[in-house]
Amino acid sequence: MTATTAPTLSPSTAAAPTKAPAGDVLLDVVNLQTYFFTRQGLVKAVDGVSFQLKRGETLAIVGESGCGKSITALSLLRLIPDPPGRIVGGSITLDGRNLIDLSEEEMRRVRGNDISMIFQEPMTSLNPVMTIGDQIAEVVRLHQSVSKAEALKKAEDMLRIVRIPVPEQRVKEYPHQLSGGMRQRAMIAIALACSPKVLIADEPTTALDVTIQAQILDLIVNLQKTLGTAVILITHDLGVVAETAERVIVMYAGRKVEEAGVVELFGNPLHPYTKGLLNSIPRLDLMRGVEEAAPRLQEIPGIVPALTSLPKGCAFAPRCPLAEDKCQSEYPPYLEKSPGHWAACWRSDAVSGGRNHG
Amino acid sequence: MAVIDHNAELNKAGANVTGTWSSFKYFCRRYPLGAAGGVICILFVLIALFAPLLTGYDPTSTNARSSLAKPGGAHLLGADFMGRDMWARIIYGARISLIVGIGSTVLGCLLGVIVGLTSGYFGGWYDLIVQRLSDIMQSLPLLVMALVMAASLGPSMTNTIIAIAIPTIPSVARVIRSNTLQLREMPYVEAARAVGMTEIQIAFRHVLPNTMAPLIVLGTAKLGSAILTEASLSFLGLGIPEPHPSWGRMLSESAAEYVRTAPWLVIFPGIAISLAVFGSNLLGDAVRDMLDPRQRT
Numbered sequence: 056m057t058a059t060t061a062p063t064l065s066p067s068t069a070a071a072p073t074k075a076p077a078g079d080v081l082l083d084v085v086n087l088q089t090y091f092f093t094r095q096g097l098v099k100a101v102d103g104v105s106f107q108l109k110r111g112e113t114l115a116i117v118g119e120s121g122c123g124k125s126i127t128a129l130s131l132l133r134l135i136p137d138p139p140g141r142i143v144g145g146s147i148t149l150d151g152r153n154l155i156d157l158s159e160e161e162m163r164r165v166r167g168n169d170i171s172m173i174f175q176e177p178m179t180s181l182n183p184v185m186t187i188g189d190q191i192a193e194v195v196r197l198h199q200s201v202s203k204a205e206a207l208k209k210a211e212d213m214l215r216i217v218r219i220p221v222p223e224q225r226v227k228e229y230p231h232q233l234s235g236g237m238r239q240r241a242m243i244a245i246a247l248a249c250s251p252k253v254l255i256a257d258e259p260t261t262a263l264d265v266t267i268q269a270q271i272l273d274l275i276v277n278l279q280k281t282l283g284t285a286v287i288l289i290t291h292d293l294g295v296v297a298e299t300a301e302r303v304i305v306m307y308a309g310r311k312v313e314e315a316g317v318v319e320l321f322g323n324p325l326h327p328y329t330k331g332l333l334n335s336i337p338r339l340d341l342m343r344g345v346e347e348a349a350p351r352l353q354e355i356p357g358i359v360p361a362l363t364s365l366p367k368g369c370a371f372a373p374r375c376p377l378a379e380d381k382c383q384s385e386y387p388p389y390l391e392k393s394p395g396h397w398a399a400c401w402r403s404d405a406v407s408g409g410r411n412h413g
Numbered sequence: 414m415a416v417i418d419h420n421a422e423l424n425k426a427g428a429n430v431t432g433t434w435s436s437f438k439y440f441c442r443r444y445p446l447g448a449a450g451g452v453i454c455i456l457f458v459l460i461a462l463f464a465p466l467l468t469g470y471d472p473t474s475t476n477a478r479s480s481l482a483k484p485g486g487a488h489l490l491g492a493d494f495m496g497r498d499m500w501a502r503i504i505y506g507a508r509i510s511l512i513v514g515i516g517s518t519v520l521g522c523l524l525g526v527i528v529g530l531t532s533g534y535f536g537g538w539y540d541l542i543v544q545r546l547s548d549i550m551q552s553l554p555l556l557v558m559a560l561v562m563a564a565s566l567g568p569s570m571t572n573t574i575i576a577i578a579i580p581t582i583p584s585v586a587r588v589i590r591s592n593t594l595q596l597r598e599m600p601y602v603e604a605a606r607a608v609g610m611t612e613i614q615i616a617f618r619h620v621l622p623n624t625m626a627p628l629i630v631l632g633t634a635k636l637g638s639a640i641l642t643e644a645s646l647s648f649l650g651l652g653i654p655e656p657h658p659s660w661g662r663m664l665s666e667s668a669a670e671y672v673r674t675a676p677w678l679v680i681f682p683g684i685a686i687s688l689a690v691f692g693s694n695l696l697g698d699a700v701r702d703m704l705d706p707r708q709r710t
Contacts (some may be wrong), residue, residue: 134603134606134607163611164609165609166606166607166608166609167607167608167609168609171607171608172604172607174600174603174604174607176600179599179601180600180601180603180604181601181604182601182619182622182623183623184622184623184625185619185622193608193610194608197608197609197610198609242604245604245608246608
């Protein structure tokens with residue numbers, strides 16, 4: 056207690072596998088495991104997911120419904136409903152502090168202040184009986200000691216920042232008086248009110264009109280540039296990923312199956328699941344030529360396996376066109392196949408070799 | 414082909430309703446019975462407030478010479494056996510009825526909200542115990558519960574309010590709890606958690622305001638029965654003690670001996686009780702129709 060300079064609260068930062076996260080790594084998630092203990096059995100919703108988020112970076116987490124991407128997000132905020140869920144292993148290090156070790160009290164100061172979240176449903180994520188201004192001001196007052204009037208002023212400023220017209224009028228309005236896009240902007244205003252270091256956007260555009268989707272994404276990207284917030288973008292929409300993210304993590308059945316820079320991932324997928332996702336997007340350039348070989352969209356056959364009864368080997372093997380005997384029996388190691396491009400697949404070579412687009 | 418007058422249709426539907434006065438007028442047109450109930454309630458409140466200005470008599474001062482005086486003349490509604498002016502006793506009685514009625518309703522709703530909100534929001538063994546206790550309380554009729562409470566607390570105004578308030582807690586708690594059970598699963602509750610609010614803060618700042626509509630409906634509906642329960646308790650001698658003028662007690666004092674010889678001693682308090690209960694029930698029904706769109710016809 057005498058000579059140490061770093062006022063770290065948790066003892067576990069010393070136990071980080073490598074030396075203390077250097078330089079620009081803001082959030083370091085190592086081997087995160089979130090399990091649900093249910094009547095149907097053990098559900099490994101997130102099973103050993105690791106990733107790093109750099110300051111000001113946009114990281115996309117992609118996958119089908121139920122692949123664990125939302126649970127990963129909720130785990131970062133430690134908002135997993137317990138029971139039945141629990142974070143059973145791993146570490147989440149934000150700026151040198153392991154969030155797993157924080158008390159509930161300390162964790163509350165992290166939520167909304169250091170890490171914020173935008174939810175999928177702007178229609179129901181705002182309280183219908185409170186004005187927009189009050190809801191933003193509430194977060195500000197929760198984390199900063201300011202007067203009610205100052206907080207409301209801040210609310211108005213935030214609405215201006217998220218480009219809601221006539222903010223001085225809108226602060227006094229209720230959610231039902233706002234359109235879906237405006238409500239999502241208000242949600243973003245709430246999330247950014249305390250200038251968090253990390254913004255988690257959980258499918259922020261799913262419930263919105265296509266025209267509004269682009270506006271909201273633009274807004275998030277612009278705000279990120281001006282405010283320097285790191286963004287974790289959770290989505291199943293690869294179009295959204297291509298437009299906004301720098302790095303992409305692909306999840307399947309609670310595990311990370313591939314990670315790469317966005318250009319690399321789209322150009323050279325090394326996991327058959329990623330490739331399947333890419334092939335299931337309609338592409339105008341391929342449809343133009345009628346005589347082209349594959350004008351039909353290719354879907355991934357089958358469905359995501361139940362997380363209570365995962366196959367022994369690769370979870371994707373039952374749906375994989377390239378699966379071999381080895382895939383059925385042994386889980387593939389997660390390896391760096393080329394610099395900065397990681398994948399967990401026995402047959403990555405076959406995936407990259409047999410490309411049909413490009 | 415019939416010509417549709419757009420403005421007339423819009424007016425009928427209640428568009429153009431802006432401001433307090435025009436929405437008041439709209440309420441009267443849309444719910445005439447409720448408006449009548451509202452007028453009755455307001456009248457009682459005014460009478461209770463300005464009682465000293467409406468009569469020259471003291472409701473408690475006796476006068477042997479005017480014992481059992483007939484209505485009309487010096488005593489507008491006659492006088493009772495002890496020569497106390499009936500009009501004065503009825504309008505001062507309105508004070509008692511309203512204070513006890515509103516007081517017990519507010520107290521019952523307040524406690525009911527706290528119990529219902531916490532048991533619905535936090536659940537677990539606490540919820541289980543609270544719900545079984547309220548099952549027990551609800552298995553007894555309101556009046557019987559109030560009787561037991563009043564008898565054990567002793568007659569006084571405060572005790573009467575408490576005696577009526579406590580049996581209303583379970584029914585209020587039930588409604589608030591069932592609402593809370595739905596509301597606590599709303600995404601904005603999760604969102605509130607994600608910005609770092611404590612569970613208590615979420616329960617009172619986000620869930621509670623959303624249960625206000627059913628609470629207002631329940632409160633106005635309970636007002637009539639609270640007034641009636643007060644009258645019943647006083648009739649049975651367990652409510653407001655002498656010499657305070659209470660409508661229920663006025664009935665019981667006169668009913669047995671004077672109902673044949675001086676029927677106004679029974680008729681006027683009876684009318685007062687019926688009117689007050691009728692008025693608040695009409696208002697309560699209208700408020701329910703207004704706040705619950707599913708029941709609108």
